[in-house]
Amino acid sequence: MQKAERLSAEATATLRALLAGADPVSRALLAQIPHTRVVGRCGCGCATVDLRVDRTAADPAPPHGNPAVDAWYRAPHAAGVMVCTEDGYLSLLEIYSVSDEPVTAWPDPRFLER
Numbered sequence: 001m002q003k004a005e006r007l008s009a010e011a012t013a014t015l016r017a018l019l020a021g022a023d024p025v026s027r028a029l030l031a032q033i034p035h036t037r038v039v040g041r042c043g044c045g046c047a048t049v050d051l052r053v054d055r056t057a058a059d060p061a062p063p064h065g066n067p068a069v070d071a072w073y074r075a076p077h078a079a080g081v082m083v084c085t086e087d088g089y090l091s092l093l094e095i096y097s098v099s100d101e102p103v104t105a106w107p108d109p110r111f112l113e114r
Helices: 009-018 024-035
Strands: 036-041 049-053 069-073 079-086 089-097
Touching: 009 024, 009 069, 009 079, 009 089, 024 036, 024 089
Parallel strands: none
Antiparallel strands: 036 049, 049 089, 069 079, 079 089
C-alpha cells in the first residue's frame, strides 16, 4: 500500500458527477469526499483508485448494494466507471476500458451517461 494522498481534481469531479443524485446513499457518499484519500492504484496503469475515508470525520451511507453507482463514458473513451463502498464508506473509484488499452486519465465528467 502506498502513502495516502489527496484525490485528484479529476477524480473528485468524477465522484461528484456520479453521486449527483438526491437519494440518501448519494448524499452520504458525497459528504465523505472531503474526508477521502487515495490509498492504492490499479496495477494495469488505469486511473482506478482505492479509497479510504476518515471514519471519524464522516458518517456511513445507508445500506445499499455494490457498486453504489455506475455509468459509462461514450466519448472520448468507451469506458465504464463505478463507485464501490465497504461498510457504507467509499472504497473504490474504478474505470475500465472496453478496449485493450487502459484509460489512464479521468475523462471529463460531462461525458458520463447513466
